[in-house]
Amino acid sequence: MDYIKITGLKIYAYHGVLPEEQKNGQDFIINARLFYSMKKAGMSDDLNDALNYAEVCEFIGKTFTENRFDLIEAAAEHLCSRLLLAFPILEKIELELRKPQAPIPMDFEDVSVNMTRSWHKAYVAVGSNMGDSRQLIADGLAKLKKQENVRNFKESSLLVTKPYGPVEQDDFLNGCVTFETLLDPEKLLDLLHMIEAEANRERKIHWGPRTLDLDIIFYDKLVYESEDLVIPHVDMHNRSFVLTPLSELAPNYRHPVLGLTVKQMLDKVTEKEKSKMKAILFDLDGTLIDSSEGITKSTQYALAHYGIEENDLSKFYKFIGPPLSASFQKYYGFSEEKAYEAVTVYRERYNRIGLFECSLYPGVRECIETLKAKGYLIGMASSKPEDSCRRILDHFGILELFDDVVGATFDGRIDTKEEVLNEVLRRWCDVPKNEMCLIGDTMFDVEGANKVGIRSVAVTFGFGNVDEMVAAGAVAVCDDMAKVPEIIESL
Numbered sequence: 001m002d003y004i005k006i007t008g009l010k011i012y013a014y015h016g017v018l019p020e021e022q023k024n025g026q027d028f029i030i031n032a033r034l035f036y037s038m039k040k041a042g043m044s045d046d047l048n049d050a051l052n053y054a055e056v057c058e059f060i061g062k063t064f065t066e067n068r069f070d071l072i073e074a075a076a077e078h079l080c081s082r083l084l085l086a087f088p089i090l091e092k093i094e095l096e097l098r099k100p101q102a103p104i105p106m107d108f109e110d111v112s113v114n115m116t117r118s119w120h121k122a123y124v125a126v127g128s129n130m131g132d133s134r135q136l137i138a139d140g141l142a143k144l145k146k147q148e149n150v151r152n153f154k155e156s157s158l159l160v161t162k163p164y165g166p167v168e169q170d171d172f173l174n175g176c177v178t179f180e181t182l183l184d185p186e187k188l189l190d191l192l193h194m195i196e197a198e199a200n201r202e203r204k205i206h207w208g209p210r211t212l213d214l215d216i217i218f219y220d221k222l223v224y225e226s227e228d229l230v231i232p233h234v235d236m237h238n239r240s241f242v243l244t245p246l247s248e249l250a251p252n253y254r255h256p257v258l259g260l261t262v263k264q265m266l267d268k269v270t271e272k273e274k275s276k277m278k279a280i281l282f283d284l285d286g287t288l289i290d291s292s293e294g295i296t297k298s299t300q301y302a303l304a305h306y307g308i309e310e311n312d313l314s315k316f317y318k319f320i321g322p323p324l325s326a327s328f329q330k331y332y333g334f335s336e337e338k339a340y341e342a343v344t345v346y347r348e349r350y351n352r353i354g355l356f357e358c359s360l361y362p363g364v365r366e367c368i369e370t371l372k373a374k375g376y377l378i379g380m381a382s383s384k385p386e387d388s389c390r391r392i393l394d395h396f397g398i399l400e401l402f403d404d405v406v407g408a409t410f411d412g413r414i415d416t417k418e419e420v421l422n423e424v425l426r427r428w429c430d431v432p433k434n435e436m437c438l439i440g441d442t443m444f445d446v447e448g449a450n451k452v453g454i455r456s457v458a459v460t461f462g463f464g465n466v467d468e469m470v471a472a473g474a475v476a477v478c479d480d481m482a483k484v485p486e487i488i489e490s491l
Contacts, residue, residue: 001035001037001091001092002035002036002037002038002039003033003034003035003036003094004033004034004036004051004053004056005031005032005033005034006030006031006032006033006034006053006056006057006060007031008029008031009029009030009031009032009057009060009061010027010028010029010030011027011028011029011030011060011061011064011065012025012026012027012028012065013025013026013028013064013065013068013075014065014068015028015068015069015070015071015072015075016070016103017070017071018103020103021103022068026099026101027100027101028064028072028097028098028099029097029098029099029100029112030060030064030079030095030096030097030098031095031096031098032060032093032094032095032096033093033094034051034053034056034083034087034090034093035090035091035092035093035094035118036051036089036090036091037091038050050089051087051089051090056083056087059082059083059086059087060079060083063078063079063082063083064079072097072099072111072113073113073115075097076095076097076113076115077115077117079095079097080093080095080115080117081117081149081182084117084118084119084182085148085149085182088151091118091119092116092117092118092119093115093116093117093118094114094115094116095114095115095116095117096112096113096114096115097112097113097115098110098111098112099111099112117182119151119180119181119182120180120181120182120183120184120219120220121178121179121180121218121219121220122178122179122180122181122188122216122218122219122220123176123177123178123216123217123218123219123246123249123250123253124144124176124177124178124179124192124214124215124216124217125174125175125176125213125214125215125217125233125236125242125245125246126140126141126174126175126176126177126212126213126214127172127173127174127175127210127212127213127241128172128173128210128211128212128213129163129170129171129172129173129209129210130170130209130210130211131211133172133173134158134173136199136211136212137158137173137175137212139199140195140196140198140199140212140214141155141177143195143198144177144179144191144192144195144214145179147181147191149181149182149183150179150180150181151179151180151181152179152180153177153178153179154177154178154179154249155175155176155177156175156176156177156245156246156248156249157175157245157248158173158174158175158245159173159174159175159241159244159245160172160173160174161173161174161240161241170209172241174241174242174244174245175245176217176242176245176246176248176249177249178249178250185216185219185222185224185229185231186226186228186229188216188219189216189228189229192214192215192216193214195212195214196210196211196212196213196214199211199212201213215233216229216231216233217231217232217233217236217242217246218231218232218233218253218255218256219231221256222256223256223257232255232256232257234471235473236265237255237258237260237265237268237269238269238473238475239269240266240269240270243262243265243266243269244266246262246266247262247263247266250262251263271434276435277376277435277436277437277488277489277491278376278377278431278432278435278436279376279377279378279379279428279431279435279436279437280371280376280377280378280379280436280437280439280484280488281379281380281381281421281424281436281437281438281439281454282368282378282379282380282381282438282439282440283380283381283382283438283439283440283441283442283445284380284382284384284389284392284407285320285321285382285384285441285462285463286320286321286440286441286442286459286461286462286463286464287361287439287440287441287445287459287462288360288361288364289358289359289360289361289364289392289396290358290359290361291320291357291358291392292313292317292320292358292463293313293354293357293358294350294353294354294355294356294357294358295316295319295320295350295354296313296314296316296317296319296320297313297349297353297354297357298346298347298349298350298353298354299316299319299324299346300313300316301345301346301348301349302328302342302343302345302346302349303332303342305342305345306342308332317463318331319331320442320463321383321441321442321443321444321445321463321464322383322416322442322444323383323408323415323416324339324342324343324346325339325340325342325343325412325415326339326416328342328343340412350388351388355388355391355392355395356392356395358392360396360398361461361481362481363480363481363482364396364398364481365396365397365398365401366481366482367481367482367484367485368398368401368402369401370485371484371485371488372401374485376488377403377428377431378401378402378403379402379403379404379405379406379424379428380393380402380404380405380406380407381406381407381417381420381421381424381438382405382406382407382408382420383407383408383415383416383417383420383444384407384408385407385408385409385410386405386406386407386408386409387407388407389405389407390405393405404424404427404428406420406423406424406427407420408420416444416448417440417444417445417447417448417449418447418448418451418452420448421438421448421449421451421452421454422452424436425452433452433453433454434454434455436454436455437454437455437456437457437475437488437491438454438455438456438457439456439457439459439478439484440456440457440458440459440462440464440469441458441459441461441462441463441464442462442463442464442469443464443465443468443469443472444464445458445464445469446458446469446472446473446474447472449473450472450473455475455491456469456473456474456475457474457475457476457477457478457484457487457488457491458470458474458476458477458478459477459478459479459481460477460478460479461479475491476490476491
């Protein structure tokens with residue numbers, strides 16, 4: 001990038017912590033690199049197209065002396081922001097502020113601070129589905145636009161969209177804006193939250209209705225994560241209500257992690273939305289059946305074999321979902337060999353007693369019969385051994401409702417949820433991935449679905465953490481088996 005360099009600009013000022021510094025003053029030296037595109041000035045040979053460095057130096061002198069700061073860091077920060085605001089042609093500043101007469105009781109050459117500040121390109125999604133949404137959005141964006149540290153503000157058109165997520169609520173009005181700002185990401189987030197609060201935004205229900213929603217989608221090409229903020233927005237690539245207005249403003253802007261342009265992401269989502277589900281896969285434990293008694297008691301039995309006594313069966317809920325051998329290794333430090341041995345001991349009890357120490361969740365049969373009547377293929381994808389799955393389904397009289405049952409193999413060839421789902425894809429190779437969905441209750445289900453490229457729905461009545469599943473990519477949440485057909489229709 002082109003720049004003008006100013007070196008050794010000496011200014012007498014009264015910055016400093018000590019009283020004598022504030023009273024007597026001292027010399028400060030400023031060096032600066034001022035970045036802007038010189039192409040237009042280079043072609044026109046017209047001062048109006050250039051940065052007038054004489055005016056810049058005069059401005060630096062005036063700004064630096066008309067304010068007093070204890071810290072040279074604060075003085076430099078103020079000077080950078082004032083310069084960027086006063087000279088719109090400027091894109092970035094590299095500033096060195098030197099204090100050669102700093103009160104240090106030793107021989108030294110110099111003390112200085114170095115600072116780089118610039119305008120940043122931000123993209124913010126906006127939405128509302130409460131009150132007068134159009135007016136709330138207009139008022140909120142007007143407040144954002146008039147901020148001193150915001151410039152080159154552009155808005156997309158607004159569109160009406162269906163709500164995203166599991167909460168039943170009114171349709172949304174959605175759009176997107178882009179602008180340049182001097183605020184860092186966290187300060188920008190604070191500003192957006194302030195504007196939301198002034199619109200009486202309340203955060204009571206995750207994915208619930210809101211008067212005004214302002215989300216940072218992109219910030220330059222930054223990849224950033226803190227406790228309160230993730231950039232790029234964690235799920236923007238799956239949301240047509242974000243991508244559609246964003247594509248009006250920046251169709252060729254490339255996602256810094258995924259490497260896809262906004263248009264490419266929108267095309268993928270649009271294609272996905274056009275696809276109708278054909279195949280529904282169900283996990284078993286925690287999704288169709290409450291298998292906690294049989295699994296926990298058999299785990300207790302296996303550990304007792306090794307002299308590990310545990311009477312609190314709830315501690316073994318974490319064994320429900322992932323491969324058993326992995327759980328013995330993770331939670332009890334078993335070697336791989338010992339873990340597989342423990343699985344064998346587990347099965348001694350489970351295959352005799354534990355297999356049928358379970359109960360079918362309410363509405364399971366009715367749900368699957370409804371889906372079958374609508375023409376969906378019905379499959380099972382479980383990390384439990386396939387033979388055990390078939391025996392349990394037959395025990396409850398629903399095996400005939402399944403077009404296929406896929407589970408783990410005793411030889412370990414198929415063990416994890418990812419491996420189970422890959423076997424499903426092999427057997428059902430004529431069904432596109434985007435027309436297939438997994439219903440499950442744990443992170444292992446969602447992560448497995450993500451790895452093979454199919455969608456997943458999280459049920460709330462199983463053994464997993466629903467919030468974690470949603471954050472990991474579950475496209476919907478279901479709290480009642482009777483609602484599954486409706487949810488599938490909406491995907």
